[in-house]
Amino acid sequence: MNVQETMAAFDVEQIRSQFPALNQTVYGRQLVYFDNGATSQKPQIVIDAIDHYYSKDNSNIHRGVHYLSQLATQQYEDARGRIQKYINAPLSEEVLFTTGTTGGINLVAFSFGETLNEGDEIIISAMEHHSNIVPWQLLCERKKCVLKVIPINQKGELLLDAFDELLSPRTKMVAITHISNALGTINPIEEIIEKAHAVGAKVLIDGAQSVQHTTVDVQALNCDFYVFSGHKVFGPTGVGILYGKKELLDAMPPYQGGGDMIAKVTFEKTTYNELPHKFEAGTPNISGGIGLGKAIEFLEQLDMKAVQQYETELLNYAQAELLKIAGLQLIGTAAHKTSVVSFIVDGLHPFDVGTLLDKQGIAVRTGHHCTQPVMDFFKIPGTIRASFAFYNTKEEIDLFIKALKRSIEMLR
Template sequence: MDATTAQHTIWPEVELIRNEFPILQQTVNGRPLVYLDNGATTQKPVSVIRTMQEYYTTYNSNVHRGVHTLSQKATAAYEAARHQLAAFIGAHHQEVVFTKGTTDAINLVAAGFRKDILQEGDEVIISAMEHHSNIVPWQLACEEKKAVLKVIPISDQGELDMDAFASMLNPRVKIVSVAWVSNTLGTVNPVREIISLAHRQGIPVMLDAAQAAAHIPIRVHELDVDFLALSGHKLFGPTGIGILYGKESWLQKLPPYQGGGDMIKHVTFEKTTYNEPPLKFEAGTPAICEAIGLGAAVAWVTEVGIHKIQAYEHQLTEYAVAQLRTVPGLRFIGEAKHRSGAISFLVGNHHPSDVGILLDQQGIAVRTGHHCTQPLCDRFGIPGTVRASLAVYNTTDDIDRLVEGVQKAVTLLG
């Protein structure tokens, strides 16, 4: 089956979707761009770009404090975006805190636990496949409070050892914080089981959904998760914006993360009373345009249909894995039964960066290196990987170009 036939058999709408992304229409190094670095950041549809341009050209203003028309319009759009994000993940709008992104959201929760919850001898559980953003904040908290950071081991296939996880749960554990989808391996973790096991012992769970939000439907109330973080730029939205979802009871309990405007009710030199969540955690002028742009992004995803996206990407991932298996000497790093988004591999003894540079010369954008998961790479005894990460606008033609490019790179490297 040739690439065009396979592509149209999988999902004819993909070409219409590609036309909504101006950046995909260009050439790089004399070849049509094949963009397979979506795990790092996704491209933006015209609707997001136009929405942000409209803000800056017609109603640019600060929010929440102004009585003039532009401020009222900006405030309405900013809060409408919060409602859009809440609907997208199945939450109430007061449970959605705008942050700079997933990293900022995890730091917010870790700072709150460090200040008011963790005590000496307590434990925090993460997994061996975590991004540095879900390792370092908890390390800092544990170091300060003399708590213990524990790590769920993973198999050679890149799957969590759930028996080991279950044995780690005890009254000393104050939170479990894990990735829904591994940014390096593409492993989709059994988050329902993780939440269920932890909740049986009264332990809250935080999910890093940075790599899940563009690929998997999210319903936080159905999951019964306590915290969830995602980034806008991995969800076809702008950089510098994301959200923290938190159960209302937890957002009431956690202390403010930063001080300043919007997070206060009343200030005197003697005492400050804080605003209600989510504004309690949104100090200072927020990323207004970016939040509005993120609202437009989730509106775009909703219009396309997240379930359609998930089904298409599942078939595209299967196609990619099957085609890459034909490359002599190629080995996958992580072959979980349930995977999404990312495919990591090495070819022979070639350094991933060398392969990545030669792919770029052919107009193919992939990510190489440790992907901010150095402990995970250490677990597999490798310096890093070549990572091809997929999005809804990728096609089987992109995959065929990747396979052809890898084969050419290997030939050139000798």
């Protein structure tokens, strides 16, 4: 199927019409939004749900006896249930609301980390986002654990042989990204999870770049923890999900103390609430949770296979067009890639290219993408990154390529 045919089957215009932010001009030009790796735009049903919550149902949840509180609690817990089904988590109490991917990883690194001992080992990879590096470094400092890093090759793929050598009975945690935000690499997490489990290690998957591109089934994966952010999956900012296996979450100590997470408080001894509340101290981001539920409802209506195929066609088209430009080098050429194109242009600073693209209405990301070790590996200061969502089009890629060519001409 070529791009046009898929587009017809997929009806991108119908999808675009549900994202009001896409339909605007910046600097007098039609906006081309290619910064989906950083955050996604929101469909109208998510915006309406948040608007409705604050206009009508605003109330604190879980404690109120009154009508609005019960209404808000119901919606918030319905959202949890919807997300549970979407990622195929066995139990709703295994689905914790967090502040986002970063919040989820910090929770696990702190709380699961409390069960670790001096000399225990944690494995991450060379392509991790800073959010999946620094919490583990903090844990290593606190508990005198050892951090080990799976190296990558020039294509931006994990070296699995090296991973085999890093694994040992001392390995307690393998924390790995499903899809690299800087390179687009889709990692073979099934294999990684299986190998990690074989030595008795637990596995956390950073799904910040995954749920928007692919279906995630935490039971099929058999991962121990899976984290993602609401705002990257067409939901609001400030909310995210941590899935964790019940027996692990039950055994872990609370991360933060406060309201909602307690069963009984006395000055002598406090007992903690059951899952998921044990890890949800304080009034949560109620509208965020409800909005995220709506975003998942939106995703449910899509055929994710068609989405993947369409995004792959966008990726292939963009890469082919980019490679026609002299002096342009793709950073991240893994065999299995999602719709992220990182590149550099000989002699040009990514910031300059990004600034000129912006003035032509093209929103891309430039810099190190919070993956400084990846940039160090490729010996570059940063890249220009275009990341596509299913609402982007081939016509937008044409506009982007045209604007890029003009930018390069101006800078050379």
